[in-house]
Amino acid sequence: MRHSRQKFADAQRLVMRCACKDGYSSNNPTKGTTRMKAFLKAAMAALILTPAVAAPALAQNGPLRIEITEGVIEPLPFALPAFVAETPDATEMAAQIGQVIAADLTGTGLFREIPREAHIQRIGVFDTPVSYSDWQAINAQALIVGGVSMQGGKLVVKFRLFDVFSGQQMGDGQQLAASPASWRRLAHKVADVIYSRITGEGGYFDSRVVYVAESGPKDARQKRLAVMDYDGANTQYLTDSSTIVLAPRFSNAGDKVLYTTFETGFPRIKMLDLASVSARLLPEVPGTMTFAPRFSPDGASIVYSLEQGGNTDLWKMGVDGGQPQRLTNSPSIETAPSYSPDGSRIVFESDRSGTQQLYIMSASGGEPTRISFGEGRYGTPVWSPRGDLVAFTKQHAGRFHIGVMRTDGSEERLLTASFLDEGPSWSPNGRVIMFTRESPGAEGGAALWSVDISGRNLKRVPTPGAASDPAWSPLLR
Amino acid sequence: MKFATKAVILLAGLALAACNNPDKYASGAGVVDPGGAYGDGGISQGSINDPNSPAYFAATIGDKVLFAVDQSTLTPEARSILAGQAQWLGSHPAYNAIIEGHADEQGTREYNLALGARRANSVQEYLVSQGVSSARLRTVSYGKERPLAVCSTEDCYSKNRRAVTVISMGLGS
Incomplete structure (x- = not known):
C-alpha cells in the first residue's frame, strides 16, 4: 500500500492548491454559512479530487479552513434535538426519524453528532426561537430541528437547518409527507437535503x-x-x-x-x-x-x-x-x-x-x-x-x-x-x-x-x- | 450452430432438473462424484464397477482435468484423461456430455466465468479432435461459483481450476 498512500498524498496537495485557486484563501472575515460550507467543502474537495465540481458554491468570500492533518478530516459537529411530536400518535415516528437522519449524516464520516445530554437549549416546540449561544457553547456547527405529525393518515415531517456560528437559518424550512410505511424514506430525504445544503453536492441516502x-x-x-x-x-x-x-x-x-x-x-x-x-x-x-x-x-x-x-x-x-x-x-x-x-x-x-x-x-x-x-x-x-x-x-x-x-x-x-x-x-x-x-x-x-x-x-x-x-x-x- | 436446437433444449431441460434437486448428492449410496460436477445430467450414475456406467466414467476413466493459473491449455496428463473420455463416449453413443469449466476463487466473478468457458471449450475441442461428435457435447462455465475444495491455498486452488465432463442422456434415450 506504500505506493497508493504516496499517490494519495500527492493528490491531496494538488487539491489544496486547486482549492485555494477557487477562492478559499480570501482574507475576508469569517461569515458563518460560508464558513461552515467552506469547512466541509474543503474537506470534500480534498476527498474527491474534483475541485471543479465544488467550485460554484465556493465562489464567494470565505476563509480557508481546511481541517486536514495527514489526511484525517475532522467531521463537522451537528446537534439534532429529538424531533418534536406534534400529534400524540407521532411520538414513536418522531424518535425513529431523528435517529435515521442522524445515522445517515454520521455514516458519511463527514459529520459528528453532539450527544443530546450535552444540549443546553431544549426544543419542545418546532417554532422555538433558536438560542444560538447555547449551541455555540457546545460547538455545534449545524443545528437540525424537526417536527413530526400524523395528518389524515399521512406522516408529515418538517425541519429547519441552522448555521449556528452565523446565527441564521440555512435554506428554507421544508415539509414532506408520505404514508407512514415510508417513514424511513422520509428520514433519508430530509438527510439528503441537509447533506446537500451543507456540502453543495447531491445526497445518496434515499437510495x-x-x-x-x-x-x-x-x-x-x-x-x-x-x-x-x-x-x-x-x-x-x-x-x-x-x-x-x-x-x-x-x-x-x-x-x-x-x-x-x-x-x-x-x-x-x-x-x-x-x-x-x-x-x-x-x-x-x-x-x-x-x-x-x-x-x-x-x-x-x-x-x-x-x-x-x-x-x-x-x-x-x-x-x-x-x-x-x-x-x-x-x-x-x-x-x-x-x-x-x-x-x-x-x-x-x-x-x-x-x-x-x-x-x-x-x-x-x-x-x-x-x-x-x-x-x-x-x-x-x-x-x-x-x-x-x-x-x-x-x-x-x-x-x-x-x-x-x-x-x-x-x-x-x-x-x-x-x-x-x-x-x-x-x-x-x-x-x-x-x-x-x-x-x-x-x-x-x-x-x-x-x-x-x-x-x-x-x-x-x-x-x-x-x-x-x-x-x-x-x-x- | 454446432448444436441441433432440439438437443440444446433437451440438455437444458435436464440441467434444469438437476439444479432443482438440492438433494442430488444425498441420495443413492454408491454414487461417486470424484470430479465435483455441479450438474449431474439428471441421470442414474450406476455402479463404478460397471464399465458402462457414468459412475465408472467419472471414477475410473476420470471425469476431470486440471489447469494452471489463468490457463486453459491442456497438460499432457489432461490429454491422456480426455483420450480415455473420448474412447468411452465413442463406445457409448447413447450418452452425451456437458463439460463444466471452473476457476479458483482468485479472480473477479465475470472474468472467472469467461475463463471457465475457455477451459470447457479446450476440453470440448480435444474430445471432438478425438472423434466425439460436437453435437453430443455442450459446455457451461461456473466460474468460481462451485469450488470443489474450499480452503484458500494453492492446494485447493489447483483442484478447483478444472473442467469436468458430466455424462448425460443422449437423444432418443
Whole structure:
C-alpha cells in the first residue's frame, strides 16, 4: 500500500492548491454559512479530487479552513434535538426519524453528532426561537430541528437547518409527507437535503442496493437476489435460491434490474421489473453463455458479454429486442462493460495484453484505448456517475483492492486491500463505493462493505446474512 | 450452430432438473462424484464397477482435468484423461456430455466465468479432435461459483481450476 498512500498524498496537495485557486484563501472575515460550507467543502474537495465540481458554491468570500492533518478530516459537529411530536400518535415516528437522519449524516464520516445530554437549549416546540449561544457553547456547527405529525393518515415531517456560528437559518424550512410505511424514506430525504445544503453536492441516502444474498457451505453456496435500503434496512428477496444468480445491475431509472441466472443450466441474462417482481430471460443465441449485463444510461440498450466457442466478447442489444450488435471481436476475454454517464463510451476489461486490463471504447464499438498501466491485473471497471472516475478491482501480489482512477488512467488510488475485494458500485452522488469483501478459508464468506472515495470511512454494510455483488440504485424519486 | 436446437433444449431441460434437486448428492449410496460436477445430467450414475456406467466414467476413466493459473491449455496428463473420455463416449453413443469449466476463487466473478468457458471449450475441442461428435457435447462455465475444495491455498486452488465432463442422456434415450 506504500505506493497508493504516496499517490494519495500527492493528490491531496494538488487539491489544496486547486482549492485555494477557487477562492478559499480570501482574507475576508469569517461569515458563518460560508464558513461552515467552506469547512466541509474543503474537506470534500480534498476527498474527491474534483475541485471543479465544488467550485460554484465556493465562489464567494470565505476563509480557508481546511481541517486536514495527514489526511484525517475532522467531521463537522451537528446537534439534532429529538424531533418534536406534534400529534400524540407521532411520538414513536418522531424518535425513529431523528435517529435515521442522524445515522445517515454520521455514516458519511463527514459529520459528528453532539450527544443530546450535552444540549443546553431544549426544543419542545418546532417554532422555538433558536438560542444560538447555547449551541455555540457546545460547538455545534449545524443545528437540525424537526417536527413530526400524523395528518389524515399521512406522516408529515418538517425541519429547519441552522448555521449556528452565523446565527441564521440555512435554506428554507421544508415539509414532506408520505404514508407512514415510508417513514424511513422520509428520514433519508430530509438527510439528503441537509447533506446537500451543507456540502453543495447531491445526497445518496434515499437510495436502494440490489445484491446477492448468500447462504450454505462454500462448495454449494445458495444465492438469491435481494434489495434493501442503502443502509441495510428493509431487505426484500426477489428470487428464491433454487439456482445461482450473479451480479445484479440497476437501470438508471431504478425500476429494473439485470442479472445473470443459471436457471436454464447455463448463464443467461434476465431482466427483472422491481414493481411487479417479474422477470424475463433475454433472447440468446443457442449454444452461448451471456453474462455481465449493464443498462445504457437511457435504459434503451444492454451491453453484455457473450461467450461462444470459449471466446467472450462484448455485445449490445435493445431492451425491447432487435438484432444484437457485436462491439468487440477479439480472441481474448472482453467482459465487465460499463457505460459513461452520457452513454457515449464504454469502459471494460480485456486480457488481450496477456492479463486483465481496463479499456475504453466508443459505445458503438471500435478500437479501444487501454487506460490501466500499473502493476497487477485490473477488472470490473465502473464509470462514476460524475463521469470523472472509473472504479475497479485490482489484483496484485496476492491481494485484492478496490481503487479509482481518472478516465485517462491517471491518478490511480487504491482505497482498500484484503484477501478478496471485488465488484465496486457507485453511490448516486459518486462519493461512496460499495463492494464485496470475501474472507478466506472453508468458513469464509462474503459481505458488503463501503468506502469513501478518499479511502476513508471503510465499513461493513449490515445485511441479514452473507452478501455479495452490491449494485447501488440512483437516487429515488 | 454446432448444436441441433432440439438437443440444446433437451440438455437444458435436464440441467434444469438437476439444479432443482438440492438433494442430488444425498441420495443413492454408491454414487461417486470424484470430479465435483455441479450438474449431474439428471441421470442414474450406476455402479463404478460397471464399465458402462457414468459412475465408472467419472471414477475410473476420470471425469476431470486440471489447469494452471489463468490457463486453459491442456497438460499432457489432461490429454491422456480426455483420450480415455473420448474412447468411452465413442463406445457409448447413447450418452452425451456437458463439460463444466471452473476457476479458483482468485479472480473477479465475470472474468472467472469467461475463463471457465475457455477451459470447457479446450476440453470440448480435444474430445471432438478425438472423434466425439460436437453435437453430443455442450459446455457451461461456473466460474468460481462451485469450488470443489474450499480452503484458500494453492492446494485447493489447483483442484478447483478444472473442467469436468458430466455424462448425460443422449437423444432418443
